[in-house]
Each structure stands twice: as C-alpha cells, then as structure tokens.
Amino acid sequence: MKKALVVLSGGQDSTTCLFWALENFDEIKAVSFDYGQRNEIELEFAKQICEQHNISHQIVNMDLLSELTNNSLTKHYIEIEEKEGGVPNTFVDGRNMLFLTFAAIVAKNNDIRHVVTGVSQEDFSGYPDCRNVFIKSLNTTLNLAMDYEFELETPLIFLNKEETWKLAYDLGVFDIIKENTVTCYEGKPGAGCGECPACKLRSEGLKKFLERKEKNHE
Amino acid sequence: MKKALVVLSGGQDSTTCLFWALENFDEIKAVSFDYGQRNEIELEFAKQICEQHNISHQIVNMDLLSELTNNSLTKHYIEIEEKEGGVPNTFVDGRNMLFLTFAAIVAKNNDIRHVVTGVSQEDFSGYPDCRNVFIKSLNTTLNLAMDYEFELETPLIFLNKEETWKLAYDLGVFDIIKENTVTCYEGKPGAGCGECPACKLRSEGLKKFLERKEKNHE
Secondary structure: OOOOEEEEOOHHHHHHHHHHHHHHHEEEEEEEEEOOOEEEEEHHHHHHHHHHOOOOOEEEEOOOHHHHHHOOOOOOOOOOOOOHHHHHOOOOOHHHHHHHHHHHHHHHHHHOOOEOOOOHHHOOOOHHHHHHHHHHHHHHHHHHHHOOOOOEEOOOOOOHHHHHHHHHHHHHOOHHHOOOOOOOOHHHHHHHHOOHHHHHHHHHHHHHHHHHHHHOOO | OOEEEEEOOHHHHHHHHHHHHHHHEEEEEEEEEEEOOOOOOHHHHHHHHHHHHOEEEEEEEOOOOHHHOOOOOOOOOOOOOOOOOOOOOOOOOOHHHHHHHHHHHHHHHOOOOOOOOOOOOOOOOEEEEEOOHHHHHHHHHHHHHHOOOOEEOOOOOOOOOHHHHHHHOOOOOOOHHHHHHOOOOOOOOOOOOOOHHHHHHHHHHHHHHHHHHHHHHO
C-alpha cells in the first residue's frame, strides 16, 4: 500500500497536488502550516477540502517563523512590494525547506515515505528553494538526517501555471481548483484581487489554458 | 570581520564550541532552542554563559517539536530507555536538521555565514544527523535553499569526549565546562546523575582525559 503526505497550503498548486496524490497513492494524509500568514483563509480552504474528501489533515503551528524574519507575508503592517528582478518581499528565507523538513518528520512518524509538494521552478519568482536542484539536495539531506528512504514528489516542478490548470482539468477537479483555492496575497479566494503578483500569474495561466482549450476544440 | 552564530544548548559540547568560536571569530551570536526538553536548566546555563561573556543570545521557542513526535526527551512522562544497539528513545527524528535550518535562517538575517554546531560523529549514539556526511549534505542544501554561502563549522565532528575535554582545557575553559554545563538527561549540572547514558559518556571521557594528562606530566 502506497501512502503519501501532501504539504497543503490551500492554494492552487498544493490543492492540485492533493488530487494528483489521490489518483496516485492508496492512502493520503495532508499537513498545513499556520505561520500567521496574511491569508489565513488559505488554511480554512485546506481544511474544508480535506473534510470533503475524508483526508486526514494536521495543522502545525509555526508562529515562530515570524519571530525569525521580517517580511510582508507574516508582518501584516509591511506593504507588499514587488521588486524589479528580485524576489518579492513576501519571501521568507528558507520557508520551503523548513516546511518540507517538518513534513518529513510528520511523514516518518506516520510510516510514510512519499512527501508531495507543489513547488514549481517554472513560476518560482526567484525563490531559490523552489528549484529542482534544491529539492534533490534536500531529498538526500532528509534521507541522511533520518536514515529513511523519503521520496519528495514534485508533480508541478516543470509545469507553468497554464500546465498546472491543465493538470487540474485532466484530474477532473478544474472547478474545485478554480473556486475553492486561495492564491491571492490579500486572501481573496478564486480569482482573488486580480492585482497582486500571485493573482496575475494565476489568471494569466488560466487565460492561456482556456484559450488553448478553445482552440483545440475548434 | 568574521562573524559566527553558535547553536548553544548549554551542554558540554556546544558550550566548548562557543569558546572555540570566541577564539576563531571576531563577533559571536548564540541561538538556543526551547522545545520543552526535560533539562530546561540547560537553557539557563546557556543564558548565563552568554551574559557573563557579553554574547548576544536568542532563544527560539520550538514547542511545536513536541506536537510532532513522541519521545522521552520532550514527553516527560515517558521513561528514558536505552535500547540495545539502537538510538536511545530520547531521540527526536530530524531534530538537528531542524535546529540547524532555523539557525541558518537566523544567521542569514544577521548577515552571518558561519554556523557553529557541536555535533560529533564519534559519540553519536546512532543519531544519523550527527554524522559528517549529513552535515556536508545539509550545508549544500542550506546554500541552495537560501542562495547564500553558509559554512557549517563542526569543531568536534571527529573528536571523542576525551578530546573534547582536551579542547576545553586548551581553550582555558576546562573549569567553566566542568561546572557550568549540563549534559545529564535528568538536568543535573556538572557531573550530573552519573547514571544516564549522557553522564556516563561525559564522565568516562573526563576520566580518560585526566588520566592521560596525569601520565603526560609524569
């Protein structure tokens, strides 16, 4: 029996991965991290999706993340700025690495080897810990750290947003992903505020996917 | 100016590393992790040592560690057992990896590249995340995760307890290490309870060091 733990934020990417995992594994558990993020509504969506699909879901409190760093994703009074050519100031250094390390600990405690994450190096906005080279290195480090054969599963790693929409469509969950996930920095579900970098990326990908679908049906 | 961040538990090894770092770097900062461990007195000792030597010291709350795992180091009601040929049940899977990842985040936020840890693969009791191969892999992963040139410094990695006592002696801090550090699982400072595996390892190393010193002076 193949078991997987899905790192679930409640956003488009990780929720798509949850359904990908439901197709590819016999038993699924999900873990989310509560780190005082602006968009707490993400966690609500993560919770609801798991309840609706009878998926065991653990929320880990990571308040301490905001003790460590200064940035606009956890400190609500800092304005979100998009810097030219750099990472947006929503970036929390090392965040993915921490989340995946915690997830691996939870996984091993549940006798789960496969840990699924929705990182993509196509749309990585300069985040170094969304690159495939980092994921490979982390996989080795985790295996050495715990003497365990983890497999980090990254179904979206080489997909852009258009392709991620296509994956959701192929999995038969296009509408769920479109309506019941939160990508927006302002915490608005679905199409979101339409203005923040995350909403723009999401809507541009969706537009391209729908255009291509339309064209192919002609 | 060379700066270093020392991961300080208040035990023999990390406190020896603190003094090693004071010799080898121009500016030192220390970080400790409060994870509801049995021996909270360790943290008190870490704090005192830093105050006495004017070292900036940050304590990071890691209560969430006990949410994740079941073990006798954080769950006080579980009896400590020493398993034959395996790791003691004080082991928290992935703990060193988490601590070093958090430490690296703190380091980068303070423009510090060098992170000092007292891990030793000589006395590692089967802990996979005390091995040199793990440290090297983690160093690479951290550098990729944060796009930063971390150097994990492990002055004790190839030292046994006798040699660690010698290092403290050579650094001129033998008495401080002997009296003002806590190794004991029961939280008794200095020579400790004398019964737990950590106390035995510490006292056997001390005995060997003193015997060799005595012999060399003859």
